[in-house]
Amino acid sequence: MTKTLSRKADVKTADAEVDANTTTDVAPATQKTTPLPVAPTICFAPKPRSKQTVLLDLISRDEGTHIDELISATGWQAHTIRAALSGLRKQGHVILATKGEGGTSYRLHTPAMEA
Numbered sequence: 001m002t003k004t005l006s007r008k009a010d011v012k013t014a015d016a017e018v019d020a021n022t023t024t025d026v027a028p029a030t031q032k033t034t035p036l037p038v039a040p041t042i043c044f045a046p047k048p049r050s051k052q053t054v055l056l057d058l059i060s061r062d063e064g065t066h067i068d069e070l071i072s073a074t075g076w077q078a079h080t081i082r083a084a085l086s087g088l089r090k091q092g093h094v095i096l097a098t099k100g101e102g103g104t105s106y107r108l109h110t111p112a113m114e115a
Contacts, residue, residue, distance in 0.1 A: 054073050055070060056088065058070060060110075064105045
């Protein structure tokens with residue numbers, strides 16, 4: 001004689017077997033946990049020079065620089081170079097622009113130039 005069980009009874013029996021065979025590895029709330037180790041400090045490479053610093057270096061030379069040199073050094077277009085030079089003027093730098101045969105050259109005016 002075979003026994004037939006309803007589907008609900010089969011599910012309840014299966015759940016009871018799973019509950020009986022399952023163990024939980026959850027730590028009780030009163031157990032102390034160890035803190036995570038602190039990550040080591042990472043040293044980063046120095047920041048690359050900004051294009052504005054490159055502009056200042058080039059116009060700080062005694063002979064100054066032409067706009068073509070500034071364009072090749074920064075990769076900017078001529079109007080962007082002129083805008084950056086205008087921004088440097090607003091920051092208080094005195095920049096002299098001299099028109100010559102090779103075009104306009106830009107030079108940073110320093111107090112030592114007056115002496």
